[in-house]
Amino acid sequence: MTTTQLRKDAARNWDRIVAVARDLVDQGIALQLNDVARRAGLGVGTVYRHFATPEALLETVATPCLETLAEHGRHALADTDIRRALEGFLSHVVEAQVADPTLAVVVGSATDALPRTTELKRSLSSAGTELLDRAREAGSIRPEVVAGDLVPLMCGIAHAVNIHGGTPADRTDTAHRYLSMLLEGLHTTPPSA
Amino acid sequence: MTTTQLRKDAARNWDRIVAVARDLVDQGIALQLNDVARRAGLGVGTVYRHFATPEALLETVATPCLETLAEHGRHALADTDIRRALEGFLSHVVEAQVADPTLAVVVGSATDALPRTTELKRSLSSAGTELLDRAREAGSIRPEVVAGDLVPLMCGIAHAVNIHGGTPADRTDTAHRYLSMLLEGLHTTPPSA
Amino acid sequence: MTTTQLRKDAARNWDRIVAVARDLVDQGIALQLNDVARRAGLGVGTVYRHFATPEALLETVATPCLETLAEHGRHALADTDIRRALEGFLSHVVEAQVADPTLAVVVGSATDALPRTTELKRSLSSAGTELLDRAREAGSIRPEVVAGDLVPLMCGIAHAVNIHGGTPADRTDTAHRYLSMLLEGLHTTPPSA
Amino acid sequence: MTTTQLRKDAARNWDRIVAVARDLVDQGIALQLNDVARRAGLGVGTVYRHFATPEALLETVATPCLETLAEHGRHALADTDIRRALEGFLSHVVEAQVADPTLAVVVGSATDALPRTTELKRSLSSAGTELLDRAREAGSIRPEVVAGDLVPLMCGIAHAVNIHGGTPADRTDTAHRYLSMLLEGLHTTPPSA
DNA sequence: GATGAATGAGACTTCATTCAT
């Protein structure tokens, strides 16, 4: 019950808008509320009523992914293998960012349009921080890496993958390669030592 | 003498346009030729005569930095310390990218507006490739890192630094930290081993 | 009722735009959507919403005349006097073209912006073709005149009248004179023989 | 000696400009003095010095054709076969107009940029008038056709041919067909009677 | 709530003409 219950038709419109927006971002098309409205077969005003700004819509589109990632974070925190926990979590994050163009924007942005976004980003951050701190305390991570570096580094990898380009499968591969390079660098000793 | 030498007044305008553009990009303002013309106190047509597209102007603004980097590349190739050569070169590249917002765009773009840009980017690429190959052959770089990864990774670091934020000095620091993490990951053995 | 019916205010604007455009073409001023918007006291966007291109507006302005001509064509086809039918129809066409500058452009253009225009031009063409074929079969038209000549010849007469100039009344006279010369030439025997 | 003798280099430039302009009009490209200058490898100022307006250049390009036609007019006036004289002259005029896009514009225009153009147009007109008057007096032309109709009718035919379209050869054919239709209409009795 | 017409600032670009060199 995060919000007032919408009337049934309003809810249907909300769903259509979000679905259309999801399609657009997946095709790499920038969100324009007019455009979204036209494609959804709705009036512009309706879209504006539901989403005051393009950012709000974008964040709404990104929310399910963020929720999934937050869920992964919670699972990772329950993992007793400290190293595997951190690496698995970061792996999920990078994979998601590479697969979903909205994440890079939302995660990298300093300001949020929706409280829910802020909440989810905080949840992700704190999971990452906790996992990193544990690893650092366990001596498997170099001490100069701090919590505030995680988000930038993940966004950096996503960006590097975008520059590198390729098919979706290539991109996932590249993302894992880059992440593993970075992890090498973060660790005090190579994992395969 | 109908060479590429500009008339004195035209050269003055060219300089003003580039200077204004440089100011704008340093302030993080997107280049718009109309806007540049107004701020430079020139007619729009004048700006268009010198720079057919915003991209051409942006690349012109970036050119001096690219030239400096290319020069560094040539120096690095003359260095007999293979590891120092590569690291020094990458360090310069990342520092420049972090200090100058135009570089990230120009280096990361798949297409160039000016032949000079293409030439410089190629020069940088080949220097990087050569340095990387030498290091790999010397056994100090993991074999899975290939030449095509250098540009994406440098852009990724620049992006990470932008997300991290901070004062210019902070940003330089962060860039070096991130680069050294990456280098750790690229190397077969830690440098301080 | 999401039909093509415009909202009342939108319809009022549509009418104003078309009226302004009609005034302009009657004064021999080329249609420019910006100009039309200014004169109609509307935003440019409004004009663009209604008419994507100057051509679409021009054709809309021409449409009523084309419809009247098409109607004449249908009447002429019902006339049992084959010669009178053809001559009356062409007379109407030439008179209209001379009185309305939009017709020459729309009729003479190889491409149409509006489907309605294409439809009307086709209707006119087929009426003309049918009337001409009947006359040729009746032996009153020289066999070398084919359907594809009608439109060019009508446009040619309109153009000749424009070159000749004069008051509107003069122009109508001239048009009839030129048409009757042409008809003399088309016929196998002079009508007054 | 219609003009002050040009310096040799100026004459060379003049020739180049006219040659380039001729090429352009033959390709159906509108004359723009900037464009002409660029293609001629000359400065805009040079073109402006020689031709104050695009019209002046266009008329200069058309001048040789007009002179040839005027010459034909003089020959026709010497022909004792009155009918052949008129038809031959008009045939030349129409053929020229169809082959050379500049003629339609220059002949159809009410105002001239160059005195030479006015002179040539007058010469053509008077030849046409004289030939027509002779034919009318000889009783072979309907009395209602007056001298002022010749230019409009020739332009009308040229325009009709343009609308009709086709290859250059087609166009010449069409022009002759249309002219012979018109001549049928102008004559009191068919020529083949 | 839903609709979509209206708005108008503002970006981009072209081009005829002038004038300093």
Next chain:
DNA sequence: GATGAATGAAGTCTCATTCAT
């Protein structure tokens, strides 16, 4: 005379947002 850089008005078109229906 020749050059071509500069000008800037004017046109085209887009789009985020508002508001009457």
